[in-house]
Amino acid sequence: MDVYDRIHARQPVHEVVRFISDNNIEFDEDEFLQQLDIVVHRNQYYAKQLLKQMIQHFESRGSDFVETMYEPYINLLPVGAPDPQDSDIIQYRFDRYKVVIEETPSLICAQGTTGFRTWEAALFLCHYMTQHPGLFVTHDSLMLELGCGTGIISILYKMIKDSQGDCKAGTIIVTDGDSNLLQQVSTNFQLNGSLSNDGDVNIGFQRLRWNEDELSNYNEIDLILAADVTYDTSVIPDLVKCLSQFKGAHGYISCTERNLDTLDAFENELTRNCIYFEIVSRISPISFKQISERDISTSIRIYKISIN
Ligand SMILES: C[S@@+](CC[C@H](N)C(=O)[O-])C[C@H]1O[C@@H](n2cnc3c(N)ncnc32)[C@H](O)[C@@H]1O
Structure with a gap:
């Protein structure tokens, strides 16, 4: 950096x-x-x-x-301190990729969602994707992002896909349970020039509330990506129920270790639903400082899941 x-x-x-x-x-x-x-x-x-x-x-x-x-x-000199509601345009760098995101960095929760800012678990998953592009990007695949927030993961995924000559084609479905976020996500795709239709990748934005909304092509999903969607035990059953319908898919879920009981509940629920999981990467606060401009106080782990 x-x-x-x-x-x-x-x-x-x-x-x-x-x-x-x-x-x-x-x-x-x-x-x-x-x-x-x-x-x-x-x-x-x-x-x-x-x-x-x-x-x-x-x-x-x-x-x-x-x-x-x-x-x-x-x-x-006359400029005063910003209001927490003020948005900013932040540029994140992952290896050779630069992703520009319009977000509200000081807004932890508003209008019932925590998705108006980019969370550190998303930054770690982005970093992991650039380190292992072959795990994520394959030809003509259908990728689904759950709880997308600002959309940073899908935008970077599209950039990586565009840069891999033989893997360009495919579909990206960007979802969140809060439809207010989706307009901003579309704007963020535009800010990165990622909606320019080059005919190779189809991008869709859709409200998907876990275990409530349905996806028409749910049985065609190859890859699921999500970050910081395990922040509270109360959301785990619906999240895992939602995951369990995508039979044959695999996914990467990046989780901040705020509360180990919540992650235990996540693992138990995955097991109960016959979803195989393993932790494929974990980063400590000290190591996170090497890859990001942000500070974290607890580690972040990435689960790989396989849905049978
Ligand atoms: C902590 S934010 C993470 C956002 C983004 N993935 C990131 O890491 O920057 C959690 C996201 O999950 C979404 N979410 C929470 N509960 C949900 C539900 N039941 N169904 C779908 N999305 C939900 C929120 O709207 C929010 O965007």
Whole structure:
């Protein structure tokens, strides 16, 4: 992750400045102003805080680079702290892929859903997908995402698919139980140029409330992806019932280990429904820091499931 990756992913500004200091980063003035312009358009308050701390850093070093930052900083002085309802456009980097997501990062829960922001379990699954593209992307397959939230997993899946010459064709069905989210997911696909119809991949957006809504082509699903859908014991029975109908499919479910009782309940429910599972990857908070600009306080695990 270079310094601009960190800035566009909204790493806390003190961490960005520490990275600049630790690595003695020098900036090309034109490129800096160009990148800053993008940040100012997306999140003025972050741009202001970043400039403030960068000015302090470069002033303390007696660097002329501060001159570049004074004017944009002064222009941003009147900008106040954002409202938790304010959206931002955040760019996440996974290996060579950059995914742009419009979301409400400070909104943990609103209108009965937690899907207005991107959760860390999704970031870990995205990372895992880029590390093992062959496990996910096959020719002419039908992928279903459950509880998609901002849609980041399906968008990255489509990018990986597009980049694999012989695996392009297929269908992606992006679902969430909350239909208010689906319009934003469609916008996020557009932001990434992923809805441009190149004729190879069909993309559908659909409300799918587990164990309540039905999918017409449920028996054609090859692959299921989901992240942070096991956040509460009360949702587990419906989630697993929903999974159990996709006979012959396999899936990857990324789960934050907030409460081990909930994950025990998930495993028990999978077993009761004859769904085979194994943990294929797990990341600790310390290791997560190597792959993401975010901090986590508990580990995240990825289950591979096979539905018989
Ligand atoms: C914690 S968010 C995770 C969102 C996204 N997967 C991520 O990791 O960023 C949980 C998501 O599951 C969806 N969800 C919760 N209960 C659901 C249900 N019963 N049926 C379908 N979706 C549900 C929510 O609307 C929300 O988008």
